[in-house]
Amino acid sequence: MRRVVLLLLALPLLAAVPQAGRPRIAVGGIAHESNSFNPAKTLLEDFALRPTGPLPQIFDQWAKANDICSGYVEGARKYGLDLVPTLIAAATPKGPVAADAFETLTTELVRRLRAVAKLDGILLDLHGALVSERYPHGDAEIVRRVREAFGPALPIVVTHDFHANVSPEIVRLSTALVTYKENPHVDTRERGVQAARIIAGAAAGKLRPVQALAKPDMMYNIVFQYTRREPLLPIVQESRRLEANTKILACSVAGGYQYADVAFMGPSVVVVTDGDPALAEREAKRLAGMLWATRDRLKLDLPDAAAAVRRAASGDRFPVILVDMGDNIGGGSAGDSTFVLSELLAQKASGWVVVLADPAAAAEAARRGIGADFEGLVGGKADRLHGEPVRVRGTVKSLHDGRFLETAVRHGGQRYYDQGLTAVIEVEGSTRDLQSLLMLTTRRQ
Incomplete structure (x- = not known):
């Protein structure tokens, strides 16, 4: 895999040709699932870039895959967006991200985003469980710096893995947050399309996303996080049912990531509505209550x-x-x-x-x-x-x-x-x- 330290020099060559009347949306991300109990730090050289090369080649590779960026591309075609790739770095899960690696990547991401002319919005692919040596919620710190660079008005839609530890800060800083619904993660492309729809509407002024977070005080061990059976199946089904309501733009149920030793570790519900904060809060709390009601069923019985x-x-x-x-x-x-x-x-x-x-x-x-x-x-x-x-x-x-x-x-x-x-x-x-x-x-x- 080619390394970020080499790729930082290559990406400025990328540029999209804007089309009149189409919102111009930057795509970026730093994705990592950080295990607090792994003593091996994640270094800059551990990160690699997702598809590189000429812009048509990048879009072609994304279109053939089934990840979040593939969904961004499909959504861009469906909703009339011009996508501009910036820095999209990812590393295999490991220990917390080294402080210098986090600073290098985050600074470079913000710099590349700033370099995009006539920007109408940003799609950020962040795992949701990034822990650095300095920041227990690295994802929120990334969004904070991006928000600081672009101000409160620019739409910033964030996508997270199902194993995200969602904090109030990232919900406050982002325009909308969408997490995978399924574990195993077979719906990533679908979630990318959903995020593209939200940012297209927000950039055009046709949607006014507002969101609410609810977190029950519990931990969902990964043994119980399979979403195609009890206890999570009916909760995930309910999240999909809610999205049939045209006022609800996204209803995300995240299982959480138990190997991050952080204060906000655990499951969460984020509901994004079109201008209805009361509806978002009500439904987020209701689904969080459904999670809480399963707590007595989460008993481990594993053989050695x-x-x-x-x-x-x-x-x-x-x-x-x-x-x-x-x-x-x-x-x-x-x-x-x-x-x-x-x-x-x-x-x-x-x-x-x-x-x-x-x-x-x-x-x-x-x-x-x-x-x-x-x-x-x-x-x-x-x-x-x-x-x-x-x-x-x-x-x-x-x-x-x-x-x-x-x-x-x-x-x-x-x-x-x-x-x-x-x-x-x-x-x-x-x-x-x-x-x-x-x-x-x-x-x-």
Whole structure:
């Protein structure tokens, strides 16, 4: 992935040709989900830019994906907007963003936004769970600086991930806030279109967005954040039903992000109406009450790794997916937990696939080459929270560059991935019919 430090020089070449009568909308964003409990800070070099190149190429890449920016493009075509990309940076979830990285990116974003001539509005793609060394709610600080640069009148519509920790400040500073409704995040493009509709109406003076926030005093563990079943399903359905009311421009229910140790962590409801603050407040409080009513159902009963492997190995329906809930790369964890791998080896299970982020082990496998014997310690190297390194013996089955294209609408709607040099090890004890495979990646993806 190309890095922001290089791309900062390339983006000033981008420019859109304005069309008479069409609102001119800048697109920008700094997206990061920051895990307060990960000791590894997120540095400037961890950030990469979304599609780069000539403007038509950027729009073409966005149009083929299913993320928020894809929705912005679809919405721009639908509602007659001229979009101008500025700085759109993102990094894989990790520890809090280093202070210098936050300052560099935010300053550059504001500078690029200021450079856009005849600006009628701004679409900001912010994750909603960015924590920096200095700011517990980095997203709100970004919006504060953008608002300070452009004044109170310019429409600024913000989009957030479902796992956003929404604070009163960002609701106060933005014209409208829209979050994903679904987890997994399969509705990102839809939310981008929704945001484009709101900013088109606001820029033209046809809509007067006002919004209200309600936050119940609770935490929604990620185990319960699947939106296609209880307890969240009826609440998400109600948010969609409310949006059938032409006075309600957006009704967002965010599950929150439990790995950010901040005061406003937890679920939230944001309702945006067309000039009706009382309606926004009433419905936000009502849906927050629906969240609160589920609190007694949020009881965890998860097996440990040993029990999970025993249960999986003794079953008769396959495949079985074992998820280490404490090592979620998408939540900023290390990606090298060895608890499940240790149990698979200890219990002599076969016919399994495990993926670990271990650049040193991947490089060693590549050095040995395809078909060579492999023996080494894998995983458990990033910190002491995810198990000890485990000794693995086997054969290097294949090597890959780690790049792949996601064609389906899955997590966040992203399309282009690069997990770096990747090695697949066929672990000792595999049979022709039941291979046990260990995939070692260089990057956490």
